[in-house]
Amino acid sequence: MEPLARLGAIALEQFRGWGHAAFFFLQMLRAVPASLRRFDLVVAQVHAIGNRSLVIILASGLAVGFVLALQMYYALVTYGAAENLGLIVNLSLVRELGPVVAALLFAGRAGTSLTAEIGLMKAGEQLAAMELMAVDPKSRVLAPRLIGGIVSMPILAILFSAVGILGAWVVAVLLIGVDAGNFWSIMQTGVDVWRDVGNGVVKAAVFGVLCTVVALYQGHETEATPEGVAYATTRTVVISSLWVLGMDFILTALMFSTP
Amino acid sequence: MGKRNIEILVGLFVLLGMLGLVFLALQAANLGRVGGGDTYKVQARFDNIGGLKQRAPVRSAGVLVGRVTGIALDTQTYQGLVTMEIERAFQFPKDSSAKILTAGVLGDQYVGLEPGGDDANLAPGDTIAQTQSAVVLENLIGQFMTGRADAAGAAPASAAETGK
Numbered sequence: 001m002e003p004l005a006r007l008g009a010i011a012l013e014q015f016r017g018w019g020h021a022a023f024f025f026l027q028m029l030r031a032v033p034a035s036l037r038r039f040d041l042v043v044a045q046v047h048a049i050g051n052r053s054l055v056i057i058l059a060s061g062l063a064v065g066f067v068l069a070l071q072m073y074y075a076l077v078t079y080g081a082a083e084n085l086g087l088i089v090n091l092s093l094v095r096e097l098g099p100v101v102a103a104l105l106f107a108g109r110a111g112t113s114l115t116a117e118i119g120l121m122k123a124g125e126q127l128a129a130m131e132l133m134a135v136d137p138k139s140r141v142l143a144p145r146l147i148g149g150i151v152s153m154p155i156l157a158i159l160f161s162a163v164g165i166l167g168a169w170v171v172a173v174l175l176i177g178v179d180a181g182n183f184w185s186i187m188q189t190g191v192d193v194w195r196d197v198g199n200g201v202v203k204a205a206v207f208g209v210l211c212t213v214v215a216l217y218q219g220h221e222t223e224a225t226p227e228g229v230a231y232a233t234t235r236t237v238v239i240s241s242l243w244v245l246g247m248d249f250i251l252t253a254l255m256f257s258t259p
Numbered sequence: 260m261g262k263r264n265i266e267i268l269v270g271l272f273v274l275l276g277m278l279g280l281v282f283l284a285l286q287a288a289n290l291g292r293v294g295g296g297d298t299y300k301v302q303a304r305f306d307n308i309g310g311l312k313q314r315a316p317v318r319s320a321g322v323l324v325g326r327v328t329g330i331a332l333d334t335q336t337y338q339g340l341v342t343m344e345i346e347r348a349f350q351f352p353k354d355s356s357a358k359i360l361t362a363g364v365l366g367d368q369y370v371g372l373e374p375g376g377d378d379a380n381l382a383p384g385d386t387i388a389q390t391q392s393a394v395v396l397e398n399l400i401g402q403f404m405t406g407r408a409d410a411a412g413a414a415p416a417s418a419a420e421t422g423k
Contacts, residue, residue, distance in 0.1 A: 040262060047265045051272045090287050155276030162279035165287050184286065189316070189323075191288040201280070 021217050028146050028216070031139035035147065041140070045148030049110045049212075053156055056109055057102055061160035064097060065089065065167025073176055082172075083182035087190040089168040090161075094191065094200045095256065098161035100248050103207035106153055107240035111215035114145055115236040118219025119229040127220075142220070146212050153208025154201050161200065199255040203248065210247060211240045298325065298344040299383035303357040303370070308339035309393025311359055311368045317343050319372040324349040327370060343370060345381075352377040356389035368393060 035041060068089045076082050118141070121127050127137040165187075172178040191197070215236045222232035284290040308330065317325035325345035333340040345351070354375030361368050372387075381387070 040266075043266055043269050044262075046269045046272065051268050054272065054275075094283065094287070152272075155272065155279070158276055158279040158283060162282050162287075165283075187287055188289050192314070193284050193288045193290040197280075197283045197288050 020221075021213070024217050024220065025213050027138055028142050028213075031136065031143040032147060034136070034139035035143035038140075038144070041144040042147050042151075045144045046151050049114070049145070049148040050152030050155060053106060053109045053152065054159070056105055057156045057160050058163050060101065060105055061093075061098075061163035062167040064101065064160075065093070065164030066171050068092065068097075068164070069168035069171035069176075073172060073178070082176075082178050083186055085172050085178060086165075086168065086183040086187040089172075090165055090187050090191050091196060093161040093164040094196050096248070096252070098164065099157045099200055099203040099207055100244060102157040102160040102204065103153065103211055103244045104241055106149075106156060106208070107211045107215070107237055107244065110149065110152070111211050111236045111240050112233045114149070114212065114215040115219040115222070115233045116229060118142070118145075118216060119222035119232050122220060122222055123224040123226075123229060125224075142216055145216060146209075149212025149215075150205065150208045153211065154204040157204030157207075158201065195255075199251075203251050203255075206247060206251065207244050210243050214240045214243065297347040299347055299381075300328070301343055301345060301381050301383070301385050301387060303341050303343070303387040303390050304333060304336060304338040305341060305357075305359060305390050305392045306338055307392040307395055308341060309359055309361075309368055309395055311339075311341065311370070311393065315367065315369050317345060317370045317372060319349065319351070319374065324372065341370065345372075350380040351375075353379045353381055353385070354389065355381065355387060356391070357387045358391040359393035361394070 069085060072085050072088050073082055076085055076088075118127075121141065127141065130137045130140060169180075169183065173180045173183055218232045218236045218239070222228045311327060311330065313327055313330060315327040316323050317327060325343050327341055328344045329340075329342035331340045331342075332338075341357075351372060352375040354377040356373050356375065358371045358373070359368055360371045375389075
């Protein structure tokens with residue numbers, strides 16, 4: 001009976017956590033209109049979350065494009081299908097790698113800083129002080145960061161894919177000498193704007209919501225100690241990454257199940 | 260950093276994102292190519308469509324003129340009903356014929372249009388009367404085997420006939 005009770009306790013604790021996080025998310029959503037009236041706060045957050053993640057995203061996108069093109073070339077050239085390289089790199093970037101890798105980097109670069117920031121605000125009782133001054137911390141602090149994350153993530157994923165494709169072009173066309181006309185035209189024939197590019201952007205938007213909400217929730221729920229903030233930051237990365245990977249499988253199954 | 264600078268940087272960031280999206284849509288995907296333009300629909304019935312898929316190209320003399328937009332089973336004749344959208348710039352005679360062909364040995368299948376000699380052109384909604392089905396490898400091998408059994412020694416000739 002004891003193991004069964006423990007299992008039940010774990011499950012209940014999980015559900016409680018999810019419910020709490022969902023409730024937190026809804027409260028933030030309710031604060032979004034109010035925070036849109038202070039638009040400069042949102043702009044500052046897009047800068048902190050989006051602009052400052054740009055370098056790592058662009059560098060990673062370029063590297064992924066380079067490596068994908070090289071490896072695919074070695075595999076494809078045995079079948080005399082090196083021209084299809086652009087198509088394969090494009091589809092894998094736009095559909096999967098762009099949104100997923102950008103989201104993982106986003107969780108590591110922007111999510112952790114959000115958690116640490118909110119966590120330290122909470123540890124320093126700044127959030128409580130705001131409430132005492134009748135300033136709603138949800139609309140003043142949390143909601144602008146949520147909007148910033150939701151706006152930034154799709155842009156970062158798009159740039160990741162675009163730079164990756166350019167990287168593949170550099171390796172395939174400029175270095176290896178694959179025909180440029182075939183490289184682009186096979187890509188253009190095989191990639192659909194709405195189905196592939198559009199769904200990729202939708203994925204990125206979903207991941208943006210997920211990563212930002214996880215980061216803000218972990219920061220908000222942190223224990224008010226240095227170890228607590230460190231622990232919350234670590235958890236942000238782990239939980240966001242797992243959610244992104246799991247959600248990606250579900251979204252892929254929904255979006256690309258029909259050929 | 261001043262508020263103004265931050266606004267400019269965020270503006271640049273969003274603009275960069277839009278440029279990336281335009282690049283993905285125009286240069287790396289099919290927007291602005293066949294499918295978005297002015298097209299007309301024609302249909303064709305095939306005994307067997309093989310591995311033809313939606314969005315497969317429709318080519319005439321190897322040139323891309325349209326795309327397959329719908330595949331259904333005609334429950335009256337039990338034939339595959341293929342709907343194609345052809346760019347309005349390309350008009351074909353009414354007695355044109357449609358074939359399902361394969362690009363390369365293992366490539367994707369596409370519809371090949373061969374123009375006929377009629378003066379009138381295919382109108383939107385018309386059905387192409389003359390069609391030739393996809394070559395199904397299993398049937399081909401089956402015919403080759405039976406042809407071989409029927410007339411031992413004449414197999415290459417019969418294979419060439421049935422393969423057409």
